[in-house]
Amino acid sequence: xxxxxxxxxxxxxxxxxxxxxxxHPRLKISGAYEYVRKADKYIKEDKxxxxxxxxxxxxxxxxxSEKVKKELxxxxxxxxxxxxxxxKISQAIDCALKACEFDSADKxxxxxxxxxxxxxxxxxxxxxxxxxxxxxxQKSIDAAVFSKKVRKNIxxxxxxxxxEAFNKKDDATLILCLDASYELWSRxxxxxxxxxxxxxxxxxxxxxxxxxxxxxxxxxxxDIKKKVxxxxxxxxxxxxxxxxxxxxxxxxxxxxxxxxxxxLQEILxxxxxxxxxxxxxxxxxxxxxxxxxxxxxxxxxxxxGITRAFYDGNIRxxxxxxxxxxxxxxxxAHEYTHAxxxxxxxxxxxxxxxxxxxxxEQSRYDPVTTLDFKQYLEEEENVxxxxxxxxxxxxxxxxxxxxYEGAYTAVSFILDKWGWNGMRDLLESLKSxxxxxxxxxxxxxxxxxxxxxxxxxxxxxxLT
Numbered sequence: 001x002x003x004x005x006x007x008x009x010x011x012x013x014x015x016x017x018x019x020x021x022x023x024h025p026r027l028k029i030s031g032a033y034e035y036v037r038k039a040d041k042y043i044k045e046d047k048x049x050x051x052x053x054x055x056x057x058x059x060x061x062x063x064x065s066e067k068v069k070k071e072l073x074x075x076x077x078x079x080x081x082x083x084x085x086x087x088k089i090s091q092a093i094d095c096a097l098k099a100c101e102f103d104s105a106d107k108x109x110x111x112x113x114x115x116x117x118x119x120x121x122x123x124x125x126x127x128x129x130x131x132x133x134x135x136x137x138q139k140s141i142d143a144a145v146f147s148k149k150v151r152k153n154i155x156x157x158x159x160x161x162x163x164e165a166f167n168k169k170d171d172a173t174l175i176l177c178l179d180a181s182y183e184l185w186s187r188x189x190x191x192x193x194x195x196x197x198x199x200x201x202x203x204x205x206x207x208x209x210x211x212x213x214x215x216x217x218x219x220x221x222x223d224i225k226k227k228v229x230x231x232x233x234x235x236x237x238x239x240x241x242x243x244x245x246x247x248x249x250x251x252x253x254x255x256x257x258x259x260x261x262x263x264l265q266e267i268l269x270x271x272x273x274x275x276x277x278x279x280x281x282x283x284x285x286x287x288x289x290x291x292x293x294x295x296x297x298x299x300x301x302x303x304x305g306i307t308r309a310f311y312d313g314n315i316r317x318x319x320x321x322x323x324x325x326x327x328x329x330x331x332x333a334h335e336y337t338h339a340x341x342x343x344x345x346x347x348x349x350x351x352x353x354x355x356x357x358x359x360x361e362q363s364r365y366d367p368v369t370t371l372d373f374k375q376y377l378e379e380e381e382n383v384x385x386x387x388x389x390x391x392x393x394x395x396x397x398x399x400x401x402x403x404y405e406g407a408y409t410a411v412s413f414i415l416d417k418w419g420w421n422g423m424r425d426l427l428e429s430l431k432s433x434x435x436x437x438x439x440x441x442x443x444x445x446x447x448x449x450x451x452x453x454x455x456x457x458x459x460x461x462x463l464t
Contacts, residue, residue: 031058031061032057032058032059032061032062032065032068033058033068035054035055035057035058035061036054036055036058036068036071038054039051039052039054039055039058039071039075042054043075043078046082048075048078048079048082051075051078051079052072052075052076052079055068055071055072055075056072058071058072059072059102069102069103072099072102073099073102073103073106073108073109076095076096076098076099076102076109077099077108077109077112079095080092080095080096080099080112080116081112083095084116084119089116089119089120089123090120092116093113093116093117093120096109096112096113096116097113100113107146107147107150110143110144110146110147110150111144111147111150111153113143114140114141114143114144114150114154115140115153115154115157117136117137117139117140117143118136118137118140118154118157118158118180119157120136121133121134121135121136121137121139121140121176121180122158122161122173122176122177124136125170125172125173125176125177126165126170126173128172130172130176133172133173133176134176137176137180140154140180141154141180141183141184144184151184151185152184152185154184155180155181155182155184155185155187155190156181156185158177158178158180158181158184159177159178159181159189159190159193161173161177162174162177162178162181162193163193164346165177166193166197166347167342167346167347167348168346169285169343174197175197178190178193178194178197182194186217188214188217188218188221188224191210191211191213191214191217192210192211192214192223192224192227194210195207195208195209195210195211195214195227195231196227198210199227199231199234200312200313200314201313202234202238202288202290202314204231204234204235204238205235207231208228208231208232208235211224211227211228211231212228215228226302230300230301233296233299233300234300237254237292237296237300238252240254240255240256241253241254241255241290242254242255244259244261244264244265246261246264246265246268246269247265247268247269247272248272248282248283248284248285248286248287249268249272249286249287249288249289250286250287250288250289251264251268251289251290251291252288252289252290252291253290253291253319254291254292254293256293257291257319259319259322259323260323260324263323263324264323267323267329267332268332271329271332271333271336271361272336274333274361274364275333275336275337275340275361276340278361278420279337279340279341279344279357279420279423279424279427280420280424281340281343281344283339283340283343285343287314287315287336287339288313288314288315289314289315289317289332290314290315290316290317291317291318291319292316292317292318292319293318293319294318297316297317297318301316305395305397305400306397306400306401308331309331309332309334309335310335311335311336311338311339311342315332315335315336315339317331317332317335326365326366326367327366329365329366330362330363330364330365330366331362331366333358333361333362333364333365334358334359334361334362335358336361337357337358337361337362338354338358341353341354341357341358341427342354344427344428344431345427345430345431346431348430348431348433349427349430350385350389350430350436351388351389351392351393351403351407352385352388352389352392352403352406352407352410353407353410353411353426353427353430353436355392355403355404355407355408356407356408356409356410356411356412357411357423359404359405359407359408359411360408360411360412360415363408368405368408369405370405370408370409370463372398372401372402372405373402373405373406373409373459373463374459374463376402377456377459377460377463382452382453382456383406383452383456384452385410385436385448385451385452387403387406388403388406388407388410389403390403391403391406392404409455409458409459409462409463410455411423412458412462413454413455413458413459414426414444416458417444417454418443418444422443422444425443426439426440426443426444429442429443
């Protein structure tokens with residue numbers, strides 16, 4: 001009897017063990033987890049092809065286990081990030097699409113796919129492949145539609161690239177990005193940007209359309225309200241303007257202005273040549289110039305004090321004197337220089353360099369004075385480049401005059417010591433995104449404190 005009991009217990013133990021083996025999920029897919037463990041090692045070594053191969057084997061061996069599927073998707077996501085970082089966007093998209101075959105509902109995967117399609121669309125547009133860019137941007141929109149958060153993220157990504165395209169004068173990419181950005185997320189900032197873009201074209205009706213649309217969404221937005229008024233006033237004035245074409249310039253001015261168009265064309269040609277030779281850049285784009293009556297200029301743009309012109313994609317200026325007057329030539333050269341520097345640096349030039357070079361080119365036609373700056377140096381020990389930059393944003397005319405004169409002396413110092421080659425190298429360094437402190441260190445081998453000290457010494461020796 002005891003023997004039978006003992007054998008019964010042994011038999012029960014054997015059956016229990018076999019049952020544990022067959023029904024315990026951890027042991028059943030122990031081989032799958034070994035694949036996962038090895039794949040993790042390959043992921044850490046950036047050997048993603050081997051990792052994905054092992055994770056797929058694990059997925060098959062586990063009979064489609066949810067836990068193993070998550071490991072597989074994680075491997076794909078890491079691979080996608082790696083390819084994206086390496087600039088292999090097409091391969092990253094292919095990788096994301098393969099991953100979606102296992103789980104098309106995974107939110108992280110869909111977010112990645114929407115982002116990659118948007119990035120590919122921007123690349124295609126920048127390289128002039130408009131049709132391909134349009135296809136990818138629609139795929140991005142379709143992929144992002146599932147989540148409000150994703151739509152916002154992709155919208156912001158495209159909005160930022162529109163800003164880059166704006167600085168590079170890449171109209172096709174700008175419009176592609178802004179249109180898609182607005183479709184993904186309807187916000188005033190995008191409508192305002194579209195209005196600003198068309199205003200600078202200048203396509204005033206289209207600008208007014210977007211600003212009025214923004215105004216309808218937020219009637220209390222004072223900034224948008226002012227832009228609507230500005231566009232309406234400018235449209236009325238433009239109706240009474242005539243156009244003068246001159247090489248790389250498109251000049252618009254009132255019929256009432258009696259102007260020698262041949263002389264104007266000669267002046268523009270001379271400025272184009274001089275600034276181009278100095279900065280080593282001759283724009284192929286047509287530069288719009290709008291000449292306003294004094295009161296119209298003040299009413300539309302709310303400019304006061306010493307401001308008689310500015311550049312915002314168009315050269316906008318008053319015409320208080322004839323075209324032969326040195327003041328007219330000087331202001332025109334000043335604003336055209338801003339246009340060229342903006343193109344060279346893609347909008348990444350600090351105010352003191354921008355204004356300093358512009359005043360320098362202005363001085364070729366209309367002598368500039370540095371008396372206020374000289375007097376200021378006699379009363380103050382030193383001036384900083386940061387102080388110059390901050391001065392341009394002040395409302396007080398005297399502070400702004402000091403910044404203009406100071407920037408002119410800083411640029412004169414650079415040209416005296418390093419010449420136009422040095423200045424051009426500095427602008428190229430700024431274009432790459434470097435802060436002017438780092439750019440000067442790279443180009444001139446001079447720290448900011450040393451530059452400022454040497455510049456101050458130059459001023460005290462040269463200003464009369």
